[in-house]
Amino acid sequence: MMAKPSLKTVAEACGYGVSTVSYVLRGKAAEMNIPERTQDRILATAKELGYRRNRIGAALSTGKTGFVALISGAYGHPWRESRQALAATQLTDLGYHVHQFDTHWDAGSPGRMVGEVLSLRPDGILVSDVTDSTRTEILDRIAESGIPTVGLDYLEDDRFGYVYLDRVAAGRLPTEHLLELGHRELSFVMPTSRARGQSFYLTQRLEGFHQALAAAGIAPAPEQLLWHETGPSLSLLEAGYGSYEQLQAAQRSALIFTNDLMVLGFMKACHERGVSIPENLSVVGSEDLAVCRYLPVPPTTLSFPIAAMVERAVAMLRAALDGEATAQVREGFAPTLIVRDSTCPIH
Secondary structure (H helix, E strand, O other), rough: OOOOOOHOOOOOOOOOOHHHHHHHHOOOOOOOOOOHOOOOOHHHHHHHHHOOHHHHHHHHHOOOOOEEEEOOOOOOOOHHHHHHHHHHHHHHHOOEEEEEOOOOOOOOHHHHHHHHHHHOOOOEEOOOOOOHHHHHHHHHHHHHHHHOEEOOHHHHHHHEEEEEEEEHHHHHHHHHHHOOOOOOEEEEEEHHHHHHOHHHHHHHHHHHHHHHHHOOOOOOOHEEEEOOOOOOOOOOHHHHHHHHHHHOOOOOOEEEEEOHHHHHHHHHHHHHHHOOOOOOOOOEEOOOOHHHHHHHOOOOEOOOOOOHHHHHHHHHHHHHHOOOOOOOOEEEEEEEEEOOOOHHHHO
């Protein structure tokens, strides 16, 4: 069995001194003014050799555990899951050990989950998707801990800095697109479980939707908002498929969904009933799932700048770990509309 690579092994392999390698792997490169090119080479060498710090010894000597906790509500939401995976990868590449926690699995006991997170004594936390009833308890406990924390999406909390997806733009862009195609009988499709709680993620999209309608001179009307049932036992694909009768009964020319999985389920139901998309009905999704590009009718959708959001959030967390104040930082990232084959001019 090969011996585990040591700090000295990494130093010899990349051609730098042990002290320089140590500063980089302990996240102290900035304060020692070590060039980024040197940092990149050391980190790449350590990864290639499979180097891992002795975290117990490091914690005893420095008070740092080398852990970063990721808290989210990503389960069942592909774009969020991709975001969390990318954040974990970037942090691991920087030498941190990552633990992921999902509020979906601890929905009945957010306090217990946060207690488990804090018991690990993480050096830092990236948090996102904490909404409605769980938000206050989770964020209060984190704030009280004093652990450097950054939001990986909108937090609606002044105690933390965060990056966020511009959901007002996410509501406005598809609406403007459909209006430009001549649609006036269009509706925004919302999940009833969120609408009842008026999640700020949803209300921001609705704001953008209504902005675009107002700019086109279209007055608000009840039929512009349609609802579909969802819940723990009903997947988004099933919800989209099962909503066909209800949504078709509204007799709209275009529908805007909050995610691509709903669109996939709905389009299958349309195909089975001989409803042609986009000739009979235009639909727009959100999240730009890779599978959508390979469908017979690839849906028009929104692409989210996940990589840019994660890169900025990780940079903010590193700054917070170095003692910089990040609580007042707010940085938004706008989605991009990807026009494909599920929308066309009104006939």
